[in-house]
Structures are given as C-alpha cells and as structure tokens.
Amino acid sequence: MRATLIYGAGDVRIEDVPDPKLIEPTDAVVRVLRACICGSDLWPYGSRPATEQGDRIGHEFLGVVEETGSEVSGLTAGDVVVAPFVYADNTCEYCRAGLQTSCPHGGVWGSQGVDGGQGEAVRVPLAQGTLVKLPVGEDSALLPSLVTLADVFPTGHHCAVTAGVGPRTTVTVIGDGAVGLSAVLAAKRLGAERIILMGRHAGRTALGRDFGATDVVAERGAEGSARVRELTGGFGTHTVLECVGTPATVETAFEVVRDGGTVSRVGAPQYSEVPLGFPVFGRNITLTGGIAPVRAYIEELLPDVLDGVVQPGRVFDRTVGLDDVPDGYRAMADRQALKVLVRP
Amino acid sequence: MRATLIYGAGDVRIEDVPDPKLIEPTDAVVRVLRACICGSDLWPYGSRPATEQGDRIGHEFLGVVEETGSEVSGLTAGDVVVAPFVYADNTCEYCRAGLQTSCPHGGVWGSQGVDGGQGEAVRVPLAQGTLVKLPVGEDSALLPSLVTLADVFPTGHHCAVTAGVGPRTTVTVIGDGAVGLSAVLAAKRLGAERIILMGRHAGRTALGRDFGATDVVAERGAEGSARVRELTGGFGTHTVLECVGTPATVETAFEVVRDGGTVSRVGAPQYSEVPLGFPVFGRNITLTGGIAPVRAYIEELLPDVLDGVVQPGRVFDRTVGLDDVPDGYRAMADRQALKVLVRP
Incomplete structure (x- = not known):
C-alpha cells in the first residue's frame, strides 16, 4: 500500500510500504477513508532533522474495519470507525478515569512500529479499546465532520x-x-x-x-x-x-x-x-x-455531529488525494489552507 | 503605642509609634488581642535590605474594636473581630466573586501608611468590609484558633x-x-x-x-x-x-x-x-x-472553630509578648518554633 513518510523539514513523501497485517490478537486492520493533516504535523514539517530513513506520519483517520484479531470483540469487517489520535486499551485505571492519553499500554500513531494515519490502511493496536464505531456508511456526507472526532x-x-x-x-x-x-x-x-x-x-x-x-x-x-x-x-x-x-x-x-x-x-x-x-x-x-484524551469524549460529541447540531468538518478548506499530501503540507505551512482533508 | 518594625534582614525592633486614629470615615481602630508571626514574614526577615527607616510588619491579628468611622455599620466598640491578611471593601465585583485579594480598593497591612498587625493597635481601612465579628469575649480560650482565621x-x-x-x-x-x-x-x-x-x-x-x-x-x-x-x-x-x-x-x-x-x-x-x-x-x-482570599472563607470555617471540630490554633507552639517579638522571629527562622503567637 501507499503511505506518507516524513524525511525531514519540508520533506514529506508518498511511498510504497508493506500492507498492514494483524500482529497481535488485539489488532485490527482499518482501510482509511479519510485522514487529515494536523497543525501539530507542521512542527516536524518545520524542524525535523533530515534522515536517510523516513518516519510514518498522520494521527487523524477514519476508515473501514477490514480484519480483526481473535481478541477483538464488538467490531467486524465493514464497520466504519474513527480512531482517536492516541491508541489505548480503554480498560486500565487511567482509561477508566477518562485519561486515555496516559494509558501505559497506549501510544501514538506513526511511531514504534505503528502505522501513521496518512496512508491507505493502518494496523490498529488495542483495536477494541481504541476504535469507535460510527453508525454511517462509507459514502456518508458526514465523514469530514466525523473525522474531526479523531483529534481537532x-x-x-x-x-x-x-x-x-x-x-x-x-x-x-x-x-x-x-x-x-x-x-x-x-x-x-x-x-x-x-x-x-x-x-x-x-x-x-x-x-x-x-x-x-x-x-x-x-x-x-x-x-x-x-x-x-x-x-x-x-x-x-x-x-x-x-x-x-x-x-x-x-x-x-x-x-x-x-x-x-x-x-x-x-x-x-x-x-x-x-x-x-x-x-x-x-x-x-x-x-x-493538556493533550486531549479524545477517546473519553467521542461518544459524548458524536450525537451532535450526527444530528448536524455542530459541523466541525467546516474547518476543512482543502481536500487532497494521497499523492497530493505533500502539497497539503505546503499549503498548511504557508497558511494557504486552514486544514487539509486527505481522501486516500 | 508600641509596634513591630523591620529595618533589614534579621533586624526587627519594637518601637513607640503614633497611636492609630480614624482617618477615613470607613476606618475602625482595633486594639490587638492576638497577632502572629507568619512564615511569609520570614522572607523579609531573611533578605530585606537594611534601611534607615523601618517598615511596620505583621498581617495576622484579632482584636477589639475601639472606635469606628461614621460610615462603618455593623461594628461597635467592644466587638471582638478578626482581620483577614488583606483588607478589602467586600462590595466590588471581585469581592462579590469571593476574590477579595483582587479588590482594587484593598491592600496589605504594613504598607502605604497602613499599620502592621504586630502592634498594640491597628487602624483598619474599609473596616466594614474587612473585619469579621466573632461571638466571643476578650478572654476566650479560643483566641489562638480564631486568630488563625486571619491567614494560615x-x-x-x-x-x-x-x-x-x-x-x-x-x-x-x-x-x-x-x-x-x-x-x-x-x-x-x-x-x-x-x-x-x-x-x-x-x-x-x-x-x-x-x-x-x-x-x-x-x-x-x-x-x-x-x-x-x-x-x-x-x-x-x-x-x-x-x-x-x-x-x-x-x-x-x-x-x-x-x-x-x-x-x-x-x-x-x-x-x-x-x-x-x-x-x-x-x-x-x-x-x-494562589494568594488566599481569606475573607471569603471566614464565615464558612468559623462554626467548626467555635465548636472545636477543628483546632487550627494547635500550630502555635510559642507565645510571646510584644517585647519578645524579635525573639519570636529568631525562633521561627531557626525552626525552633513552628508558629509564634503574639500577645501584646
């Protein structure tokens, strides 16, 4: 599959990478329907030292479950789901207190062997705790607002x-x-x-x-x-x-x-x-x-998004395909775009 | 009357000063029954540059109203009262919000022509807003705990x-x-x-x-x-x-x-x-x-002090007369005393 990697300041590339596969029984594989470029992606885009090897990037995405590990329940292939920008088990003491960003088993997308969100698919660790099922289809007009539930x-x-x-x-x-x-x-x-x-x-x-x-x-x-x-x-x-x-x-x-x-x-x-x-x-x-424990808020915010009471997706003023993600970074860095939606 | 002045680091003196008098119609004069030395008094005691002229010091006291200005109501001579460590009008927007420490008309004891608390008497500005009447007599055994309502x-x-x-x-x-x-x-x-x-x-x-x-x-x-x-x-x-x-x-x-x-x-x-x-x-x-808006809490804490549910006065482990206030400073600075009660 193809995914976004960052090699240094101003150097974002789309490359072929191995397709994600289930590794742990708690994993799921999600095909990405929508991803975003985040203002915080602009910090490495502005200052990351150049390296031979790139890092996967992107931490906001929404997609379709393709496959689930044997210990994942409540999610099946075909479900449309949103992923918070931090994955977490959602069962530990911190998660139960609504502070999934402090989950000792959690982590962030694009580091330590975990896929970034700006790609065609993602292996999602701790899928049952991390992903939130959305009652919409793949072609829902609400996808832009729903993907904002990942972070912004x-x-x-x-x-x-x-x-x-x-x-x-x-x-x-x-x-x-x-x-x-x-x-x-x-x-x-x-x-x-x-x-x-x-x-x-x-x-x-x-x-x-x-x-x-x-x-x-x-x-x-x-x-x-x-x-x-x-x-x-x-x-x-x-x-x-x-x-x-x-x-x-x-x-x-x-x-x-x-x-x-x-x-x-x-x-x-x-x-x-x-x-x-x-x-x-x-x-x-x-x-x-502090860093937002997004997972704690999704269920609370979802009804108002589904009902159109709020339309947070209006922050997107540009949509790009995966090939144009580097242009999207440039546009956001130059303040020509407020926030870029990615449609792989 | 006699009062405590600080002239520099380690230099606290008891001196004769003019008796306090009503200046503003909102003033009261209070004869001090109990005062304290505060941990924060130790900062100037440790580092104040030496000067020819001393500053009045002390911001925790409890006493008896001797005289009130023409615009002070609710207080009469003979009332036992406690003063918070910041005086305030208790009517402005901040005071009504319980943040008397931000009262634009308020101030601290011992500065800008206002008496310090470690003396025989104090002119209290904005007396009606500042002082809280205590339902006890001058010889109450509760005075040590009641004077802690001034600050600590x-x-x-x-x-x-x-x-x-x-x-x-x-x-x-x-x-x-x-x-x-x-x-x-x-x-x-x-x-x-x-x-x-x-x-x-x-x-x-x-x-x-x-x-x-x-x-x-x-x-x-x-x-x-x-x-x-x-x-x-x-x-x-x-x-x-x-x-x-x-x-x-x-x-x-x-x-x-x-x-x-x-x-x-x-x-x-x-x-x-x-x-x-x-x-x-x-x-x-x-x-x-932050700095405690003591005035906002006195009425709430007072009943438990009067009933003996809490005995905050147990923090005092030494009592001195006015003449021995310099010894009291030394004892607190040397950590030989936890907190010193002053009985002028």
Whole structure:
C-alpha cells in the first residue's frame, strides 16, 4: 500500500510500504477513508532533522474495519470507525478515569512500529479499546465532520471542558487555526455567553463567528490584550482557551484572563517554562488543559455531529488525494489552507 | 503605642509609634488581642535590605474594636473581630466573586501608611468590609484558633478547595510548616480519604497526624517522590497541596501528582517560572491556587472553630509578648518554633 513518510523539514513523501497485517490478537486492520493533516504535523514539517530513513506520519483517520484479531470483540469487517489520535486499551485505571492519553499500554500513531494515519490502511493496536464505531456508511456526507472526532474537535472540547466553560462564562480563544475554531465551537456548544476570538486571518475568523464567536480581536500582543480588556470592562474573561502553544500566546493568555480565572492550553507547548511567579500567584490564575484524551469524549460529541447540531468538518478548506499530501503540507505551512482533508 | 518594625534582614525592633486614629470615615481602630508571626514574614526577615527607616510588619491579628468611622455599620466598640491578611471593601465585583485579594480598593497591612498587625493597635481601612465579628469575649480560650482565621487556616483551606479536595481524593501535602499542617487539617475537614504529609520535622509531622495525615514521608527530593509513588501504587495522588513555594518543592509537586491531577500552591513563590512544557502538558496536570482570599472563607470555617471540630490554633507552639517579638522571629527562622503567637 501507499503511505506518507516524513524525511525531514519540508520533506514529506508518498511511498510504497508493506500492507498492514494483524500482529497481535488485539489488532485490527482499518482501510482509511479519510485522514487529515494536523497543525501539530507542521512542527516536524518545520524542524525535523533530515534522515536517510523516513518516519510514518498522520494521527487523524477514519476508515473501514477490514480484519480483526481473535481478541477483538464488538467490531467486524465493514464497520466504519474513527480512531482517536492516541491508541489505548480503554480498560486500565487511567482509561477508566477518562485519561486515555496516559494509558501505559497506549501510544501514538506513526511511531514504534505503528502505522501513521496518512496512508491507505493502518494496523490498529488495542483495536477494541481504541476504535469507535460510527453508525454511517462509507459514502456518508458526514465523514469530514466525523473525522474531526479523531483529534481537532475533541481537542477544542477538552480545552473548554478543563477551563470550566459553561453558561455565564466569558471566554477568550487564542488562535484562529483549526483547534482554535474548534474551541470556539465547543465553548458555544457548552453555552458560553461570550466568546472573543483572537485571530487575524479574516477567512478563519469569519468561520469562527459562524461557530459562535461574539467578538473578534485581530490585534496581537499588548495591543490585542488591551482590546480584550476593553471589551470586558477592564477585567478580562473568566477563561482563556490557548490554542497555539507559543511563549507569546501564553503571555497573552495571562494578560487577558480575569483574576481568579482559568487558562486552558491545548496548543502543543513550544516552550518549557511558564512565567507563573508572584504576579500570577497573586491573581489566583489556574493553568489547566493538556493533550486531549479524545477517546473519553467521542461518544459524548458524536450525537451532535450526527444530528448536524455542530459541523466541525467546516474547518476543512482543502481536500487532497494521497499523492497530493505533500502539497497539503505546503499549503498548511504557508497558511494557504486552514486544514487539509486527505481522501486516500 | 508600641509596634513591630523591620529595618533589614534579621533586624526587627519594637518601637513607640503614633497611636492609630480614624482617618477615613470607613476606618475602625482595633486594639490587638492576638497577632502572629507568619512564615511569609520570614522572607523579609531573611533578605530585606537594611534601611534607615523601618517598615511596620505583621498581617495576622484579632482584636477589639475601639472606635469606628461614621460610615462603618455593623461594628461597635467592644466587638471582638478578626482581620483577614488583606483588607478589602467586600462590595466590588471581585469581592462579590469571593476574590477579595483582587479588590482594587484593598491592600496589605504594613504598607502605604497602613499599620502592621504586630502592634498594640491597628487602624483598619474599609473596616466594614474587612473585619469579621466573632461571638466571643476578650478572654476566650479560643483566641489562638480564631486568630488563625486571619491567614494560615483559610490559606490551607484555599489550597485544598482550589485543588478540588473532597471524599475519594488522595492528597499529598508538601511542607510541615504551619500552612502545610493547616492544609492537612483542611483536607481532612473536606473528607479526603488519604493525606500524605511530606515533612521531616518529627514534632510537626506528629501534629500533622493529629490533624488527619494518614502517612508521613520524611524523605525529600527524588527519594521523597519515589516514596509517595510507592505508597500510591505508582500513580501519585490526585491532588498536591504545595505549601512551601521553592523551585524544589514545586518540582516535587509535579513528581508526586497523578496524571490528570491538580497541584495547588499557596506557598508564596520563591521562583518566577514553572517548568510546564510538554512533559506536564502530556500528563494533563493542572496548576491552581494562589494568594488566599481569606475573607471569603471566614464565615464558612468559623462554626467548626467555635465548636472545636477543628483546632487550627494547635500550630502555635510559642507565645510571646510584644517585647519578645524579635525573639519570636529568631525562633521561627531557626525552626525552633513552628508558629509564634503574639500577645501584646
């Protein structure tokens, strides 16, 4: 079969690789119907050292079960399934607590002999715990929104949930990428009364307004923070959903959060320290969030996706075949595409 | 009257100062019955640059109202009252939200022309919002426990509350100082099922056991963290109450917290950055806490103190008169005293 490999910064290739086969009795083989390129794929795309040997890449996919191992129950060939971006047994103490990202038996796609999602098929370890069956056919028009359940929509949801967003909560979302827009959608779905989206790409913030943003702040840095303060009577918002992950956006987050409020982060940290000394301590700011345990949220979010109450698939503004995945990376890296859907 | 002033590191003096008088119509004058030396007083005692002019010091006190301004209602001469360590109007938006430490009209004792608590009397700004009347007489045996409502007990309570401690929560308390022991007491009062106290001063940890600690870990650093992990099946505890505030104790906090858990901090930060990069992000750890809005908790904690359900005053192991306050500082700095009660 063919799959995507990354060889270094800016060097993504489509190559022939061995067809996936069952190895463990807990495996399944899934033929990929839709995959995506994630904002976090752009970090290795921007900085991975060049190597002779490539790595499989891609961690968001939805597909059809082709084969299941002898210890997999509840899934049969022909089932349409979505895979969270971390596989997990879904039975251990962490999984039962809804923290599948900490499952000691789990892992991420594209590493340690596990296939990446941007290919024709994937061997899925711990298939019974990992895969969620979707009550749709292979040709469903909902596939784009359903594949967002692999990562981007539940990641936005995790950000909003850990921040404690609810009715009467004011929210600032930092970042108009696919995660930021998904966080807007999630905050709206949870009833937030006011959602200020910080982003300066007009096309994206327009979608943000459709998703529920009540205000858009295009300014960045101190100017942007001042604008959010102005919009909130000087206080800032109860919660800030930090969906970028740079030192500058984290600094902005603490500037726009209200005293006693919560900053939640889901942007993969491009920093190792956070300035949380006495000034933040004195304001009683909470920092929460982290890598989203997507598996914990899929069943909860699925009905609203199936009913069309939310349409998270609107974040896709480009669809490519497998051969054009390298173009998709370029388009996302150049900010010409918001998020790329892959149709192998 | 006489009051305590600090002139530099290790240099605390008792001096004659002008008697407090009403200045604003919202003021009251309170004669001090009991004051305390706080662990946080030891920071200036350890490092304040020497100056010609001293600063008033002390922020924990309980006393008798002597006089009230024309705009103070609900308080009359003779009332026994406790003052939180931050004064506040208790009517603004932040105060109504229970965050009196962010009151824009509030401030701290001993600065900007406001008296310190370690003296014979104090002019209390915003008296009606700040002071809480206590239904006891001047000679009540409960005064030591009641004066802890000014800071140390509600600070431990704030740590436990923001961490989300409740029944079924496992807790690690870092620090066997008065705040750490108060956090143990607060966690127990909130129903925590298991409380591991990290501290190595046997007399203090013995009081910690009386307050509700189920385990004591005397080891520090990596060894201490390993011991907590061992006690919790390798997981760590759901919550960690960080009651010291050094880089080393914050590091320990992240080592002993369970994935998905919460570190709450009330130890005044002796650091400006916290290592919260990808490893902590990947574990979904929340960092919360901050300077305790004591005023928000006094009414809630008061009944249990009056009924003797909790005896937070047991943290005092030395009582001094005003003249011996410098000795009290020395004893606390040398760790010969856990917490010093002042009886002017």
